[in-house]
Amino acid sequence: MVALVTMNQFEHRLAAHEIHLQRGQLNTLQINVGRQCNQACRHCHVDAAPWRTETIDAVTFEKISHWIDQYRPAKVDITGGAPELSEFFRPLVKASKEAGCHVMDRNNLTILEEPGFEDLDQFLADHEVEVIASLPCYTADNVSKQRGHGVFEKSIRGLQKLNRAGYGSGTLKLNLVYNPLGPKLPGPQAELEQDYKEALKKEFGIVFDQLFTITNQPIARFAEDLKTSGQLEAYMDLLVESFNPATVTGLMCRSTISVGYLGEVYDCDFNQMLNMQLRNGKPLYLWDIDPETWTKIDIQTGNHCLACCAGAGSSCTGALSD
Numbered sequence: 001m002v003a004l005v006t007m008n009q010f011e012h013r014l015a016a017h018e019i020h021l022q023r024g025q026l027n028t029l030q031i032n033v034g035r036q037c038n039q040a041c042r043h044c045h046v047d048a049a050p051w052r053t054e055t056i057d058a059v060t061f062e063k064i065s066h067w068i069d070q071y072r073p074a075k076v077d078i079t080g081g082a083p084e085l086s087e088f089f090r091p092l093v094k095a096s097k098e099a100g101c102h103v104m105d106r107n108n109l110t111i112l113e114e115p116g117f118e119d120l121d122q123f124l125a126d127h128e129v130e131v132i133a134s135l136p137c138y139t140a141d142n143v144s145k146q147r148g149h150g151v152f153e154k155s156i157r158g159l160q161k162l163n164r165a166g167y168g169s170g171t172l173k174l175n176l177v178y179n180p181l182g183p184k185l186p187g188p189q190a191e192l193e194q195d196y197k198e199a200l201k202k203e204f205g206i207v208f209d210q211l212f213t214i215t216n217q218p219i220a221r222f223a224e225d226l227k228t229s230g231q232l233e234a235y236m237d238l239l240v241e242s243f244n245p246a247t248v249t250g251l252m253c254r255s256t257i258s259v260g261y262l263g264e265v266y267d268c269d270f271n272q273m274l275n276m277q278l279r280n281g282k283p284l285y286l287w288d289i290d291p292e293t294w295t296k297i298d299i300q301t302g303n304h305c306l307a308c309c310a311g312a313g314s315s316c317t318g319a320l321s322d
Contacts, residue, residue: 009240010305017245021299026291027255029101030077030316031056031064032272033086034261037108039197055081056261061088063263063287065095071291072099077256077316079106079269084120104130108153109158121165131162132171132212132316136181137200159206168207175210177318183226183235185242185311186213186232189319212318215239215307239306247313250320253299259286267299270308271318276300 007015014021034055056064063094068076076096079092083089083106096103105124112120124131133155140152159174167174176196180186193211200206218235226232253267263285266272278284278297289297 001230008301008305009236009303010301010309012247013240013243013306013309014248019245019248021248021251021301022254023295023297023299024254024296026073026078026257028075028252029068029257029259030252030269031080031259032079032081032261032269033083033089033092034081036085036301043288052259055086056088058088059264060261061092063285064259065092066202067286068096068101069099073101073257073291075104076101077104078105078261082108083113084111084117090123093123093127093129099216102130103127104132107131107133107158109133109135109155112158112161113154121161121167125165125167125172127173130175132175132177133208134195135159135160135176135180135196136179138203156204156206159200159208160204163206166303168209174208175212175213176208177212179214179216183216183231183238184234185215185238186314186319189213189312190322210318212316213312213314214316214318215310215314217304217307219304220269220273236303236306239310242310243306243313244309244313244321247309247320250313251308252317256316257286257289257294263287265289265294270304271300271302274302274304276302 004219010179025146036053037053042192064239078089078092080086086092093103107124110224111117135155136303155281162174178186178192178196186192189211193212196211197208200208218226218232218239223232226235244269253271256268258266258268258272260272264282265278265286265288267278278289278300280288280293280297284297313321
């Protein structure tokens with residue numbers, strides 16, 4: 001008896017446009033060093049929080065550092081949780097820089113005010129780390145709804161601290177990330193960026209380089225909120241109806257290896273949160289593969305992938321098309 005192969009809604013949209021999703025050349029190694037965070041945001045697809053304890057250990061750090069030194073990816077993108085809470089965040093930054101990689105830190109800004117992190121801005125500047133900072137809106141009310149009371153004010157102080165360290169006005173890159181509030185797609189990235197720049201400069205004297213718009217993924221806390229409010233089906237319909245074939249070539253799964261805190265590998269950070277681990281007859285870890293063998297492993301997809309291809313598209317570096 002022949003087993004039936006079922007297609008998810010994302011694959012149906014690809015097939016309808018006669019698109020074959022396949023990997024390109026490896027550009028970015030994205031490492032999630034753990035789930036611990038000093039915040040518990042409503043839209044967080046990682047389900048990170050202060051009470052989470054999962055984190056990278058010394059053995060895994062050493063293996064990942066060795067892989068970076070051996071294969072030297074163009075970019076190393078460090079995320080969490082709040083990745084800076086890991087004791088191996090700074091060693092990972094140093095190892096990646098020594099290997100000649102461009103390093104990015106997914107920073108929530110409020111970490112800059114936590115006890116013990118008073119020198120974080122200078123450490124990042126000294127190692128020329130690109131900071132990609134979460135700021136879901138330039139108004140206090142909207143930020144509070146997503147991230148909690150007082151977060152906006154701390155975020156503003158964090159941005160000002162980064163500006164004083166040289167970020168946003170020269171060689172040190174400071175980019176912000178916008179997530180829409182609720183079950184809708186982000187507005188045009190260029191227009192939102194201009195609004196952000198004008199408002200933050202006028203109100204707080206803050207400057208930054210780029211704004212990245214990221215569509216909320218229908219997984220983890222955000223999915224639970226949608227289910228509770230009865231909006232999940234409508235949101236999924238919106239993603240299906242908004243599918244844009246022009247975004248597929250820019251999908252992060254085509255150029256990024258996503259690594260979990262145990263060293264396991266995934267197609268992207270979202271697949272990682274859904275435990276969709278890459279396999280080749282067995283679960284794979286970073287030290288089991290090299291950039292060449294990675295290109296030959298099929299990309300795993302699900303209905304959540306529709307969020308990356310809706311409207312202007314969405315990736316860890318923002319919109320994928322105009």
